[in-house]
Amino acid sequence: MEELLKLDHVSTAFRSRSGLVKAVCDVNFTVAPGQIVGLVGETGCGKSVLGQTILRLLPPGVEQSGRILFQGKDLMTMSEEEIRAVRGKKIAYINQNPTEALNPVLKIGTQLLESLRVCGGLRGGEARRQALEILASLSFDDPEEIMNKYPMELSGGMKQRALTAMAMCGKPPFLIADEPTKGLDALIRGQVIESLEKFVDFTGCSGLIITHDLKFARAMCDTLALMYAGEIVECGPAKKLFSMPKHPYLSALLASMPQNGMHVLKGSSCSLIDMPEGCRFADRCPYADGECRARHPEMRSVGEDRMVRCRRYD
Amino acid sequence: MKALPILKKLLVSVLTALFVSFLTYGLLYISPGDPAELLLTEKMGSMGVQKEVVQRYAEQLGLNKGFLEMYRDWFVNMLHGDLGTSYKTGNPVLTDFLSRLGCSAQLALLSTAISLVLGVGLGILSARRRNGIIDRLTRFFSAVSLSVPSFWLAILFLWIFAMKLGWFPIADYQGIRSLILPGVVMGVSGCAGLIRVTRSGVLDNLSEGYVVTARARGLNDRQVFLGHVLKNVMLPVVTMVTSSLIAHIGGSVIIENIFSLPGVGNFLLRALRSKDFPAILGFVFLMGMIVVVLTTVADLLYLAIDPRVREGMYEKK
Amino acid sequence: MKRNKENRSLIVKCGVLAFMLLLIVFSKLLFGRGDVVTTAIANTPPCWQHPFGTDNLGRDLLCRSFIGLRLSLLMAFIMQVICLALGVTIGTVVGYAGGILDKLFVFLQNVILSFPGTVLTLCIMLLLGNGIFSMIVALCIFGWLSYARLIRSRVLTLRQANFIKGEIAIGSSLFRIHFFHIVPNVIRTIIPMFTLMIGHMVLAIAGLSFLGFGVQPPNAEIGLMIQDGMTYIRSAPWMFIFPGLVLAVYSILFNTVGDALQDRFDPHDSVNASKM
Numbered sequence: 001m002e003e004l005l006k007l008d009h010v011s012t013a014f015r016s017r018s019g020l021v022k023a024v025c026d027v028n029f030t031v032a033p034g035q036i037v038g039l040v041g042e043t044g045c046g047k048s049v050l051g052q053t054i055l056r057l058l059p060p061g062v063e064q065s066g067r068i069l070f071q072g073k074d075l076m077t078m079s080e081e082e083i084r085a086v087r088g089k090k091i092a093y094i095n096q097n098p099t100e101a102l103n104p105v106l107k108i109g110t111q112l113l114e115s116l117r118v119c120g121g122l123r124g125g126e127a128r129r130q131a132l133e134i135l136a137s138l139s140f141d142d143p144e145e146i147m148n149k150y151p152m153e154l155s156g157g158m159k160q161r162a163l164t165a166m167a168m169c170g171k172p173p174f175l176i177a178d179e180p181t182k183g184l185d186a187l188i189r190g191q192v193i194e195s196l197e198k199f200v201d202f203t204g205c206s207g208l209i210i211t212h213d214l215k216f217a218r219a220m221c222d223t224l225a226l227m228y229a230g231e232i233v234e235c236g237p238a239k240k241l242f243s244m245p246k247h248p249y250l251s252a253l254l255a256s257m258p259q260n261g262m263h264v265l266k267g268s269s270c271s272l273i274d275m276p277e278g279c280r281f282a283d284r285c286p287y288a289d290g291e292c293r294a295r296h297p298e299m300r301s302v303g304e305d306r307m308v309r310c311r312r313y314d
Numbered sequence: 315m316k317a318l319p320i321l322k323k324l325l326v327s328v329l330t331a332l333f334v335s336f337l338t339y340g341l342l343y344i345s346p347g348d349p350a351e352l353l354l355t356e357k358m359g360s361m362g363v364q365k366e367v368v369q370r371y372a373e374q375l376g377l378n379k380g381f382l383e384m385y386r387d388w389f390v391n392m393l394h395g396d397l398g399t400s401y402k403t404g405n406p407v408l409t410d411f412l413s414r415l416g417c418s419a420q421l422a423l424l425s426t427a428i429s430l431v432l433g434v435g436l437g438i439l440s441a442r443r444r445n446g447i448i449d450r451l452t453r454f455f456s457a458v459s460l461s462v463p464s465f466w467l468a469i470l471f472l473w474i475f476a477m478k479l480g481w482f483p484i485a486d487y488q489g490i491r492s493l494i495l496p497g498v499v500m501g502v503s504g505c506a507g508l509i510r511v512t513r514s515g516v517l518d519n520l521s522e523g524y525v526v527t528a529r530a531r532g533l534n535d536r537q538v539f540l541g542h543v544l545k546n547v548m549l550p551v552v553t554m555v556t557s558s559l560i561a562h563i564g565g566s567v568i569i570e571n572i573f574s575l576p577g578v579g580n581f582l583l584r585a586l587r588s589k590d591f592p593a594i595l596g597f598v599f600l601m602g603m604i605v606v607v608l609t610t611v612a613d614l615l616y617l618a619i620d621p622r623v624r625e626g627m628y629e630k631k
Numbered sequence: 632m633k634r635n636k637e638n639r640s641l642i643v644k645c646g647v648l649a650f651m652l653l654l655i656v657f658s659k660l661l662f663g664r665g666d667v668v669t670t671a672i673a674n675t676p677p678c679w680q681h682p683f684g685t686d687n688l689g690r691d692l693l694c695r696s697f698i699g700l701r702l703s704l705l706m707a708f709i710m711q712v713i714c715l716a717l718g719v720t721i722g723t724v725v726g727y728a729g730g731i732l733d734k735l736f737v738f739l740q741n742v743i744l745s746f747p748g749t750v751l752t753l754c755i756m757l758l759l760g761n762g763i764f765s766m767i768v769a770l771c772i773f774g775w776l777s778y779a780r781l782i783r784s785r786v787l788t789l790r791q792a793n794f795i796k797g798e799i800a801i802g803s804s805l806f807r808i809h810f811f812h813i814v815p816n817v818i819r820t821i822i823p824m825f826t827l828m829i830g831h832m833v834l835a836i837a838g839l840s841f842l843g844f845g846v847q848p849p850n851a852e853i854g855l856m857i858q859d860g861m862t863y864i865r866s867a868p869w870m871f872i873f874p875g876l877v878l879a880v881y882s883i884l885f886n887t888v889g890d891a892l893q894d895r896f897d898p899h900d901s902v903n904a905s906k907m
Contacts, residue, residue, distance in 0.1 A: 470872065568841065572861075
């Protein structure tokens, strides 16, 4: 299978006052054309950092290593100018928290037209027509009016859609959406799913969707990768992961969903600064033994299309 | 833009102006020393001013009525553009004020412009090269400019550039040539706040989510900065510029004195020293009015720039 | 690692300030002998015996600068204590009471801020007569406002903060909330502000004295000394240069320490790398 995006031993770390934070550790996965991959995990597991790592959006001073191949070219070693040509045009990025992700002092129209100019090379009347078309396709009732509004005049769901509209401007073949449903209620979540589906229809793209929302991930994604404390612990087709979880963390997460009885997973994720030597999940794992705590487990294949990072599947 | 917040702002401004005039009048009313007596003493020499003469003179000046009555008279006259006559110069106060306003206004504008260029320029430079050599130098410069007494700096500059080097006139007023030195002094000592606000504004905004969004769309650093960050940073700068204009109007008292400029502040100082009440009252009131007008303009500017203020969702600091 | 470095530089700064303050406190003992009129050595330029030179009456300028600064600092300290007490009380009351009291406060604040600073102070000095006492009063009329504004806005934001809402929800008394949560929070901003304001006040005192409204001769005071120096600017420029330098050095110290304290206590102002 030919891949569109391939992450090869990608790690990201940054310095903080209390030490080196290893937010992403040795992540490998691939996305095939037309495929939607979901990156799931709890808050603080490094999934958003991974999303920004791919487009090199992190502030200077952050240490990144590994290879990120997109259409065969390594994004990691590109010059600043080359990566700018990828951003927005080849890979679109929808930032988390739409309230902060839109510039508060510029009108939606201004920001949208700017995107069209930078990513699509459109100007003037043509850009305006395109902008209205995109807004209409995302089921805004009155696109003209939205263009003249400031972000704070829109609701959370509308801001999310406006952000999606901006990402659509370059008709990119790949989309990264960071927590598109964070802080939105169930009704609006439906709208977001709809708008992302329209995005995929509109651009025909594949994508990486970063979320902590399992229900949303199941609705949107073909393949899932589960992250815990900076590393991927399980990946495979979404349906199989939901019906037959392998990693104890995934089982625990599924058990904590409301329809499965809301069994809360106790404890909290280990610090990203002082990592335990063995399995990072050991402290919260019901099956953990001495061996688990002593040696860090590797990813291993289970079945033809699934991988899991747990000693129990040796 | 909605009309209501603007009307509200204007109403508050008018109220403030009224209160300013009342307060000034009250302050001067209760201050010790009988102006009539003081004046007569000055006119006739130090000795032997008789009580009845003082009384008659006071009546002549309208100084023997009750406070509210006097305030009302003054206020009504003020509305007609009559702020009384200076005891000292014998001119109408308004005429005295206007004849000196030009010099002070030029000085305030010049020094604010210098502050603005220095402050915003250095602030942006130091934020973009954070912790670099320019940043360190700028931070040191702003600490120094905040700490060095401006009147001392003024004398130092006067001594070096006017006396030793002879580049600028010392005592005789030669228009803009006389204003450069005081303008630079006030500009330098006023830019510290602007440097800080600009620097921290740029730094704060660079870590905002919208910057990530902008970069993710392929904008280069310059586009992100000019198109997105700058407008957000300008908001506090507008406030700072107004307050620096206001500070320069007040600060000009001491600087105008040192450079012996024919400005409002210098005149006020002389009036204060000789207890020339109508002049003090008129000058302080008019300066207060200028401040009220400037603040109102700044508030309106704010409304125009920031949609959040317009909707009343966001109170400026 | 970074934190240690910051702490060390803060300690160094505070140490330097403490040392310089000790110099001031003991200035009468250390330099008292130089503050006497000796016309024989009037207008001596800086030399080994008189590093800052002497003034028109032969008094040693180094001695007088320190003695003069002692008076200014003492006044500034007294003023700041008064302003702090007034400001904190009014700010807290207004912040909690809200409503009409708060509106009144905002209005009053606008009125006071509508006078260019020096002008209002000068008017009040005129009202009270020249001298040290009236200067303290005049400067305090402005000074308390900065604290009151700060406290008010802190109280307002903290009242909205979730942890305070939580306290209210579990039925804590207003008294408990104030002293256990709001006061410690506010102190972090007040300590740096106090330090910064002392620097400001010393400058303001010198300015007023320079204009002849504050400290009166024959007391030694930096502003007065600079004023004297202006008279002899051609023949004895050291008379204005050195007192001003001493004042500037102290003012820089107060500002630097104040800033460092602010960075230390108000971490939200300094952006750090972990914010993503």
